[in-house]
Amino acid sequence: MNPLPSKDQIRQWIAENPGLTAKRDIAKAFGIKGDAxxxxxxxxxxxxxxGTLDTSARRFRVRGELPPVAVLLVLPPDAQGDLYARPLEEGVEDAPRILIIPKKGDPALGGGDRILARLSKVDLDDYGYEARLIRQIGSNPLKVLGIFRKGSEGGRIVPIDKGSDKxxxxxxxLSMEARDGELVEAEAVGNRRQMGLPQARITARLGDPAGPRAVSLIAIHQHGIPDQFPDAVIAEADRADTAVGLAGRTDLRDMPLVTIDPVDxxxxxxxxxxxxxxxPDNPGGHIVWVAIADVAHYVRPNSALDREARKRGNSTYFPDRVVPMLPDILSGDLCSLHEHVDRACLAVRMRLDASGHKISHRFVRGLMRSAASLHYAQxxxxxxxRPDDKxxxxxxxxxxxxxAAYEAAKQARASRQPLDLDLPERKIxxxxxxxxTSVAFYERFDAHKLIEEFMILANVSAAEELQRLKQPLLFRVHEEPSQMKLDALREVAEASGFTLAKGQVLKTAHLNRLLAQAEGSEFDELINITTLRSMTQAYYNxxxxxxxxLALKNYAHFTSPIRRYSDLIVHRALIRGHKWADDGLSAWDIENLDETAKLISDAERRSMAAERDTxxxxxxxxxxxRVGAEFSGRISGVQRFGLFVKLDETGADGLIPIREIGREFFHYDDTSQTLTGADTGTTFTNGMRVTVRLTxxxxxxxxxxxxxxxxxxRALPVGKPGRGGRYQPRKPGLAAAKAAKLRQKVIRKRR
Known part of the structure; x- marks a missing residue:
């Protein structure tokens, strides 16, 4: 083993090798191994x-010198037409001039543009670095969504954001010949500090604001979902280390791990x-490995990427687009377990007995290579x-x-009795x-359930492991229903001819018995939906x-760190607890865990609302x-102002206003969630089958x-003539006469 180098030797080596400045590169250069x-x-x-060295993204550099890849601000061209730039890197003062060396195919650059560039140090009088363009950060401009209003010299964009008058x-x-009143997407151009209205360039004409291409964009803006990554975040993602070594990792590349996902x-x-x-101590047992992308390797605590991911909380999914938690270079590439490429991972090895109960687990930080990327139906x-060639x-x-392992796990699941809801999921x-073009039901295979069950096992293992290691973490919490919601569920169940046990500590097994009673009956979907609505909303804590x-005492999200920040926190806690590296849970993470839990719980609700609205x-x-067409459906909600109906064909929810129900007065009972006619006694409650016309x-x-x-x-019963019925505005003349008569009566009494 070589002796430890001196500080001067380290400084000199880093200055001479700006592209190899990670700790492992320095150790390799000086032959340092093991405890050294x-x-x-x-x-x-x-x-x-x-103050001799700076560190950035786990790489070291001599203070005052620039990293091999940096964000630059392009300066106006000089008298000779050459372009120079200055670094936007923090901690760099009095840096020498940087000459931009263009190559064929590079976009034209101008003063004020920001670029990500690869730097080479040179020893010249005029400048100290040469820069070669990686990409123009101008491709990540501020986005604007709004209604275009045509004018004599172009036009203006009125934003749709609530509370914005800019x-x-x-x-x-730059208008793309947009029409007046069209919904447009645009990007900021020019100097944003200039006087007057800021300038924008229309990049997409989305047509009618009520049209299909505008739907998810409107939801994104209305719910305040961040959909534009700041330049610093993009630049940091672009600098991510693409080569992950085996140092500190378990080599899992010979294990034929596979991914199973939706086809798209x-x-x-x-x-x-x-x-x-x-x-021999586990006859008939199984070993299940679950490997998860090691996002913590790329997203370091309190980095620009980390702060943005924490703000977003999760990815948001719409029928036509995804708003990701992480930039695409990470979510779609470096952190994605594509087949036949090496990828960093955190993995758990779980031993199941013959009946599917987990008897032990072990976590490793590894390097894997997916044997195949498969989809569920395949x-x-x-x-x-019916296997195919793959x-x-x-x-x-x-x-x-x-x-085989899943068949065993199903036995353990059956004995645990998690809530067994059966709600068909519709796909637009x-x-x-x-x-x-259509609204279809998702096909649900055993392949889906297999993945779900193994992910649940891995999440349980993560929670139990962190409790064993006495590490702080974020649990996924789902509390039992309130008594009021249980009473409402019981009312619906009894009205449908079923029973829900009363007077005992509620368990998921009791709810499953209710669901089993309704299975196959005309009330099947109603009981499933009402049971779901009686549940409290899950959150992080x-x-x-x-x-x-899930009928589980210990549960934490571990399996989706690309799209959920909670899972990234759990990964960091595992790294910290096992002392695998220095990128684990930071002191700041721990101190702000309560705030993080609230932020990402709120972000999850925000995404759900945006997805539902879309x-x-x-x-x-x-x-x-199809306005004027008739549809069958079932009453899914009863309110004082009318009835909500879920249509069978599409699963869409529509409202029957109280004025459309019948020609009588209706009494609303909040406890039983019913509307009852004063004349006919007709009672409307959840679950009743109806035929409606879309108006x-x-x-x-x-x-x-x-x-x-x-x-x-059955046709609607008719109330007594002149009683209730459809709302009819009072005639102004009669109302005025009645008011005058009332005033005269009051005056006589006062006398």
Missing amino acids: KIDLKRLLKELESE EWRVAAD ARDRDDAIYAEPDHE VQDAADG TAPLLDRIIKPLY ILDDDGKV PENFGHFG TDRYLAAYLSD EATPVTGGLILQLLTVED
């Missing part, structure tokens, strides 16, 4: 504290592998005896052992123009209150051509207005 790496780490810390000026040659998946953050457990076809070689070694199908719905708008647009569909709001035609296949 601890002394090297101490030496580098001392150099940093002395307008943008659009020159005629862009990111793949989990991979699985199963095999029989041949140990895997299910193979398991059902799955046929994997059938015996990979797919069959996975299904769009054409190339963003218009809804540093304290463990258990997960009622679905409602798409469905309203889809049904707008109004408003895509811009997602609203559907319905007219009630029949209830339980």
Whole structure:
């Protein structure tokens, strides 16, 4: 083993090798191995504290010098037409001039542009660095969404953001010939500090603000979902280390882990592998590996990437687009477990007994290479005896052992009795123009359930491991329903002819018995929906209150760090607890865990609301051509102002206003969630089958207005003439006469 280098030797080597400045590169250059790496780490810390070195993204550089890749501000061209730049890197003062060396195919640059460039140090009098363009950060400008208002010299954009009165000026040659009243997407151009309205360039004409291509964009802006990555975040992602070594990692590349995702998946953050457990103490048992993308390797605590991911909380999914938590270079590439490429991961090895109960687990930080990227239907076809060219070689070694382990896990699940809701999930199908062509049901295979069950096992293992290591973490908490919601569920159940146990500590098994009673009956979907609505909303918390719905005492999200910040926190806690590296949970992370839990819980609700609003708008647009058509459905909600109906065909929710229900007065009972006619005694409650006519569909709001035609296949009963009925405005003349008569009566009494 070589002796530890001096501080001067380290400084000189870093200055001479700006592209190889990670700690492992320095250790390799000086032949430092084993425990000596601890002394090297101490030496580098001392150099940093002395002010000799800077560190950025786990790389060191001599203070005052620039990193090999940096963000630059382009200066106006000099008298000779040459372009120079200055660094925007923090901690760099009095840096020498940087000459931009263009190459064929580079975009034209001008003063004020920001670029990401590769730097080479030179020893010349005029400048100290040469820069070669990687990409123009101008491709990540401020985005604007609004309504275009045409003017004599172009026009202006009126934003749709709530509370924003800032307008943008659009020159005629930058308007893309947009029409007055069109929804447009634009980007800021020019100097934003100039006088007058800021300037913008229209980049996309989205047409009618109520049209299909505008739907998700409106939701993004209305709910304040951040959809534009700051330049610093993009630059940091672009600087990410693409080569991950084995140092400090377990080599899992020979293990045939596979990913199983939807056919249109862009990111793949989990991979699985199963095999029989041949140990004599576990006859008939299984070993299941779950490997998850090591996002913590790239997203360091308190970095620009980390701060943006924490603000976003999660990725948000719409029928036509995804607003990711991380930039695409990470979410779609470096952190995605693509087949046949090396990827950093955190993995857990779980031993299951013959009945599927987990008897032990072990976590490692590894390097993996996916054997195949598969999709659900493809895997299910193979398991059902219809393998294709890709799955046929994997059938015996990979797919069959996975299904064998899943069959065992199903037994453990059955004994645990998690809430067994059966709610068909509808998928909105769009054409190339963003218009809804159909609303279909998602096909749900055992391949889906297999992945879900193994992910749950991995999440449980993560929570238990961090409790064993006494590490702070964020639990996924799901508390049991309130008594009021349980009473409402019981009312619906009894009205449908079923029973829900009363007077005992509620368990998911009790709810499952109710769901089993309704299974196959006409009330099946109603009972499932009402049971779901009775549940409290899950959230994140540093304290463990258990997960009622899954019937689990310990549960934390570990398996999706690409799209959930909570999982990244859990990964960091595991790294810290196992002392794998210095990129684990930071002191700041721990101190602000309560605030982080609230932020990401709120972000999750924000995304759910935006996704729900988008679905409602798409469905309203889809049904707008069928105004006047009749639909069957079931009452899904009862309020004082009317009835909500879920349509069978699309799953869309529409409102029957109280004035459309019948010609009588209706009493509303909040406890039983019913409307009862004063004359006929007709009672409307959740679950009743109805036939309705669509009278109004408003895509811009997602609203559907319905007219009630029949209830339980019977025509509406008619109340007494002159009683209640449809709302009729009072005639002004009669109202004035009545008021005058009342005033005279009051005056006589006073006398």
